Amino acid sequence: MTPHTFHDLSALRRAVRRICAAHRLPSRTGGRLVLSVAQAAGPVLRAGGPVRLEAAEESAPGGTTLLAVTLRAGAASAPLSTADLPLPGRATADGVTWHLPLGEPQDPPPAAPAPLPAMRTGEPSQGRPREAATAEVYEAEIAALEGDLGAALSRVDTLTTELHALKDELAETNSGVLALYVQLEERDEQLRRAHGQILRELEDALRPSPITVSGLEFAVHYEPADTDAPTGGDFYDWLHLPDGTVHITIVDALGHGVRSTRSALNVTHAVRTLALEGHPLESIVARTHDILVPFDPEIMATVLLARIHPETGRLRLANGSHPPALLLRADGTSDYLETRGRGIGFPLPGSESVLEETLHEGDLLVLYTDGLTESRRDPIEGEARLVKSARAHAERPVDEIPGAVAEDMHTVILHSDDTLALAVRRPPRDAPGAKARADG
Structure with a gap:
């Protein structure tokens, strides 16, 4: 803007408003500028002196653009009043300059002036x-x-x-x-x-500590359905009986959490007591029912009992409504060892018979609960997958087998349940470490 000289306050105000409109200053900034220019120039104009007004755009560091508005008083005029301006400016020897940033958010188009x-x-x-x-x-x-x-x-x-x-x-x-x-x-x-x-x-x-028995290898994997619970209703127990055989108990108590844990513990403790007292394997499921039900009428649990002779490999199984054990033979064949019976808390509880088999050198026995095979709600399909997985991992160290099998079986889980997998292997006598185990 070319510098203009003003002798009238009204004309000066109008000029400042035109500058604000031309550079699209926000109304609040423009209003302050008009007030400040009028306040600074007022004493000079009322005294009859002139003022000069000029405006120009300037570049500032950082790529921003400033509008510099300068007001100067005439040579013979009184000085400009720069105190307490609504919009503070930088005072100079003969005037005052305001530097206003351009490009700020604009006001909406104004309505028709009143x-x-x-x-x-x-x-x-x-x-x-x-x-x-x-x-x-x-x-x-x-x-x-x-x-x-x-x-x-x-x-x-x-x-x-x-x-x-x-x-x-x-x-x-x-x-x-x-x-x-x-x-x-x-x-x-x-x-x-x-x-x-x-x-x-x-x-x-x-849970019982692992046992060491010459001629047999043991490993177990347990995974609760509820990770916030200390355990569920799937339990196991193993012990060395006075006659030299190894007794294994697998229990699956109804439900989850602490209540089912209590039921499973009661079953395993009762079975252990009866086994150590020398009761026949075929009678233990029924006798456990008779002992526990009077104290806990709502108890329900499936049970699988196994007896293994480490030297001969003789295997005996009793069952109370539990999934059958899987026997994977060293020659690559496999069988589910089925024996009928009803569990604790069921009508007519007890194992109807005792199944006898032989665990040969190199054979692998897998005992488990239904959480392993029924994660996809189809037990038949689960049993087929269990055979395939056990074959795939049969040559691994026995400590790794139950966890590896469980991982295979739980790639897809449609039905979450407590899971227990227990592996027993009778290693060949010429296998690495077998002699050391036998000597130990």
């Missing part, structure tokens, strides 16, 4: 022309409007300051909440780890 307030004409003062009196009244009206606008802008400044303070307070509060949330997450993780450690220790305490 007409200026009607000027009160009144009677002119004695000895003064009517035009001068009218101009004076007009200036008074404008001054009043500018005063109202200044008050409004001051209120806006106050509200803006309060808003920033509230935002800072909210940010501080959010930061505190976030820190508390992180702290709670850390505490929760610590509690989860401690809880998991307690559950693992409880599970280890409830």
Whole structure:
């Protein structure tokens, strides 16, 4: 903008408004600029002196563009008033300059301008022309409007300051909440780890330790349906009987969680007691029912009992409604060892007979609960997959077999249940480590 000289405050205001409109300044910024220019130039113009106004765009560091608006007083004029301007500027020797950033969010297009307030004409003062009196009244009206606008802008400044303070307070509060949330997450993780450690220790305490028997290898894998429970209703027990045979009990108590755990523990303890007392294998399921049901009428559990002679490999099985054991022979053939019977808490409980088989060197016996084969709700399909998986892992170290089989069987789980897989292998006498085990 070419510098212009002004002797009239109204013309100066209009020029500043044109600059604001031409550069599309936000209305709040434009209003402050008009007020500031009028306030700075007012004393000079009222004293009869001129002022000069110019505007130009300038580049600033960072690629931003500034609008520089400069107001100067004439050489013989009184100095400009730069104190307490609504829009502070940079004072110079002969004027003041405002630097305003361009490219800020714009106001919506303005509505049609409202007409200026009607000027009160009144009677002119004695000895003064009517035009001068009218101009004076007009200036008074404008001054009043500018005063109202200044008050409004001051209120806006106050509200803006309060808003920033509230935002800072909210940010501080959010930061505190976030820190508390992180702290709670850390505490929760610590509690989860401690809880998991307690559950693992409880599970280890409830389940029998591995036994070492010359001529036989044992391994077991257990996985509860509820990872938050210490154990479920699937239990096992193994012990060396006085006659030299190894007794194995597999129990699947109805339900999940602590109640089923209690039922399974009661069954395994009762079976262990009867086995150590020398009761015949074929009678133990029924006698366990008779012992427990009077104390727990709602108990229901399936049971599979196995007796293995380490030297001869003689295998005897009794069953109470439990899935059959899988025998995988060293020659590659396999059989499910079926024997009929009904479980504890069932009508007519007991094993109808005892199945006898021989576990030859290199044979693998897999005992399990239905959670292993019925994860896809089809026990027939599950039994076929179990044979395939057992064959695939039969040559691995026995400690790895139950877990590897369970992983194969649970690639898809449509029915979540406690899972137990127990492997017994009679290794060949010439297998690595077999002699050491026999000597031990």
